[in-house]
Amino acid sequence: MSDKRISFKVDGEVQGVNFRSYTQKQARSIGVTGFVTNASDGTVQGEAQGSADQLKEFVQHLNKGPSAASVSGVEHNEISSKSGENSFNVHQRHFSSSESSKIQKFFEKKETELVRRTPAAWPHHEFSPEQMNAVTVAHRETQTRADKAALVAVKILRWGLDVATGYKHKQGAMTEEKYMIRNVFLESVAGVPGMVAGMIRHLNSMRRMKRDNGWIETLLEESYNERMHLLTFLKMSKPGPFMRLMVLGAQGIWCNALFFAYLISPRTVHRFVGYLEEEAVYTYTRQIEDLDAGRLPKWEKLQAPDIAVDYWKMPEGHRTMRDLLLYIRADESKHREVNHTLGNLNQKEDPNPYASEYKDSSKPHPSKDLAYTKPTGWERHEII
Numbered sequence: 001m002s003d004k005r006i007s008f009k010v011d012g013e014v015q016g017v018n019f020r021s022y023t024q025k026q027a028r029s030i031g032v033t034g035f036v037t038n039a040s041d042g043t044v045q046g047e048a049q050g051s052a053d054q055l056k057e058f059v060q061h062l063n064k065g066p067s068a069a070s071v072s073g074v075e076h077n078e079i080s081s082k083s084g085e086n087s088f089n090v091h092q093r094h095f096s097s098s099e100s101s102k103i104q105k106f107f108e109k110k111e112t113e114l115v116r117r118t119p120a121a122w123p124h125h126e127f128s129p130e131q132m133n134a135v136t137v138a139h140r141e142t143q144t145r146a147d148k149a150a151l152v153a154v155k156i157l158r159w160g161l162d163v164a165t166g167y168k169h170k171q172g173a174m175t176e177e178k179y180m181i182r183n184v185f186l187e188s189v190a191g192v193p194g195m196v197a198g199m200i201r202h203l204n205s206m207r208r209m210k211r212d213n214g215w216i217e218t219l220l221e222e223s224y225n226e227r228m229h230l231l232t233f234l235k236m237s238k239p240g241p242f243m244r245l246m247v248l249g250a251q252g253i254w255c256n257a258l259f260f261a262y263l264i265s266p267r268t269v270h271r272f273v274g275y276l277e278e279e280a281v282y283t284y285t286r287q288i289e290d291l292d293a294g295r296l297p298k299w300e301k302l303q304a305p306d307i308a309v310d311y312w313k314m315p316e317g318h319r320t321m322r323d324l325l326l327y328i329r330a331d332e333s334k335h336r337e338v339n340h341t342l343g344n345l346n347q348k349e350d351p352n353p354y355a356s357e358y359k360d361s362s363k364p365h366p367s368k369d370l371a372y373t374k375p376t377g378w379e380r381h382e383i384i
């Protein structure tokens with residue numbers, strides 16, 4: 001039995017209605033291979049391969065579509081079949097269509113025979129739209145000499161980041177591509193401190209044979225969250241060789257510098273990360289503002305990639321680039337609060353306020369979600 005392959009195009013109300021995941025589900029249950037993607041002209045397009053009967057059934061499903069869709073027409077043409085394809089995938093839409101074939105192969109999920117799915121190890125603490133919209137830019141005033149040193153270090157790093165990513169402060173100077181480069185670099189830097197701090201505390205606890213009081217998990221979870229930010233952006237834009245080199249260099253220097261800094265003064269490092277996260281909230285707030293002002297047209301209809309929809313459990317109808325930026329900004333605001341708070345504590349003795357239960361739980365206290373927020377961090381006397 002020889003396989004046939006078709007290219008297809010579905011017209012109608014077909015984007016933003018779950019059409020691609022519906023198509024994938026049908027294709028997999030029928031046993032058809034290929035891919036589906038949202039095209040920039042508003043249609044859903046793709047290719048499918050299987051026996052004549054399988055393809056006939058598949059096209060019937062395309063004509064029907066998921067309940068939220070309204071299909072006005074399906075075109076399909078036979079094309080030459082491909083060998084070596086063994087699954088049916090959803091492809092994301094990208095900024096430049098000419099590059100899309102290269103990008104689609106960029107860390108594509110590998111299907112295996114027995115594994116159904118691999119969910120996030122640290123499920124995200126869900127945020128409501130009101131909570132995410134309430135996130136604001138904030139700054140903690142410096143109080144000690146160490147605070148001042150941390151702030152100066154962030155200013156220097158920020159300057160370096162601006163130069164490396166070609167960041168311009170002038171309104172309208174930033175394009176979607178420039179922001180994306182900045183975000184990739186920023187997130188690759190942001191994913192390091194939590195892991196380094198968590199590792200040092202882990203080793204410390206074992207070496208000194210003492211409890212850690214719950215800090216390690218929060219720190220590791222933070223770096224996990226940052227890596228999800230990075231992976232999400234990477235799904236949307238593939239960095240060039242220069243960016244990869246920058247990330248590599250930054251990691252080599254940055255990771256080691258943080259390691260020694262955390263050994264010397266963990267409090268200062270937490271304060272430093274708190275200030276860094278202030279910048280992150282600021283950067284994402286600017287992107288949301290630029291998007292709302294119509295300065296980033298390519299992002300207006302862009303959908304969040306599946307990896308993001310899964311991780312943040314983004315509800316149907318709230319899966320645009322703007323929604324994604326709201327989620328990420330809210331995460332950054334939490335990192336800002338967590339690190340400023342940790343920077344206020346006794347590093348050796350105090351329990352992690354984000355992993356603790358409070359005697360009076362009706363009073364506001366630190367939480368992993370956005371139930372209670374304190375952008376400049378909780379003071380020690382308020383929580384310990």
Ligand SMILES: [Fe+2]
Pocket residue numbers: 187190225226229280328332
């Ligand atoms: Fe981040």
Ligand SMILES: [Fe+2]
Pocket residue numbers: 190226277280331332335
């Ligand atoms: Fe962050």
